[in-house]
Amino acid sequence: MQPSRKIASNIFKGSLGNMIEWYDWYVYAAFAVYFSPSFFPSHDPTSELLDAAAVFALGFLMRPIGSLVMGRYADRHGRRAGLTLSILIMASGSLLIALLPNYQTVGIWAPVLLVVIRLFQGLSLGGEYGTSATYLSEMAEPSRRGFYSSFQYVTLVSGQLIALGVQIILQMYLTETELSS
Template sequence: MIEWYDWYVYAAFAVYFSTDFFPSGDTTTQLLNTAAVFAIGFLMRPIGSLIMGRYADRHGRRAALTLSILIMASGSLIIAATPNYQTIGIAAPIILILARLFQGLSLGGEYGTSATYLSEMANKGRRGFYSSFQYVTLVGGQLVALGVQIILQLWLNDAQLRAWGWRIPFIIGALGALIVLWLRLSMDESDQFKNMAKSKTKKDAGTLKALLKYPRAVLTVVGLTLGGTVAFYTYTTYLQKFMINSVGLDKEVVSIINFIALLIFLIMQPLAGLLSDHIGRKPLLFFFGISGTVLTVPLFMLMHSSHSVAAAFLLMMLGLIIVTGYTSINAIVKAELFPTEIRALGVGLPYGLTVAIFGGTAEFVALWFKSLGIETLFFFYVAGCIFISLIVYWRMQESSKTSYIEAEMEN
């Protein structure tokens, strides 16, 4: 969870440190610059997925997860210690970019490896439930970041947060990584990886050559991820800024709305994952695809025109309920598509590429549309991405019935 905290704390506190690294321009321009750096971090995620996925498939899930936490903590510490633009000039945003590249590398490896590990360690008939905790940790990281933000907003005034207070959450993330490192060193390796390590398939483990034997599965992961990642980052990361800049709500109020909504969203993940163990994965994907395609545009239009705290919360909650159809089961669906020797790479690399191109740029695209005065087009963009994924959901097989994980356990 600490990696996701370190990743999302950047987005949560961007409104406070944007002037430290990008001092010129109006508020939207400064946020656009910080959003661009947020997107740049995503560009490293496919590289991280490739490197760490190969490492996880060849040397174990535990080893890869341990390495990823060290890299993420280093990035947070660098951001916390970097002087502002007024002190070191252009070096400030350059260092910020480099730190985010490190964090993107870490997170690229984290997703595929953790999704694989959770799926392999779960019991038969409960894999949807246990793998849903992949997004529990992800959302949990966001919640902790928001919780820290709320506490600091109560403790410090706006000027203090902008001057030095924004550095505190990055320090917390770096220190928290030490605890997570100790926990990961004591984890057990999955039986499926242990069995694979003893087999003849080990020589091809984690290679692109082996991955390319499953082109349909790779393309399925891309299609699965496209709409889900755009919707997720729109309804979480970007929505906070949308409520402030477009709806006109106070930062403190928006933080509380986000915290409560994400807490409920977190609780929904294992419930939906458990449901998928009983009814299959596709019904939940269809729920997300159809609802997201139809309701995204009217949902944002209503929020934009309401200027009401209650309406903003309810509409955000509706969006997160819709997204749950994807987030709760995406890890297990992808893991079921690949054999053990390329599972971490197969889950992580196509996911990382898709997130880098679409998820990581969602906020940037939204702010760009806003800067052009056509923010409404972004809502249609999100709905269109979800619709493309809906087509994939319709054409794919029910992964729980064709799962490589179950087939390997039976052999």
């Protein structure tokens, strides 16, 4: 593989991982309106949605810690290893949220477990952000670092737009009851 092709391949892979991570992060927010009654039953849709939004916000509190922990891990084990671990934590969290029992099944443990999982996802996202920026700038040619590093922001927004796009498509084909189940 030619050096410029290898660089482009590494930039693409790093950007794709970043996009997947942000997609997983934002899909929670996009679908909170559907799953919030399962974890925060109050018979008041506004309260349920606010509780889900509070959990979303709590995840952001873990980002600085995630940056510290995952950045140190990436410094010791390599950027790819750090990014891979970050994606695995985020994807595992999304899977666990999908499998979580609801409030009617396990009571208060449903929202508690949701908070714990989102805290781990916030840790993951914090680690992804700094490690991804470093990886993209290290992989780029010196004259193209700014351009390639900007892919981190492009893929951040792309992940959010894809999450919303998936929501719109599902809303077109599924009923509200099906989306909430």
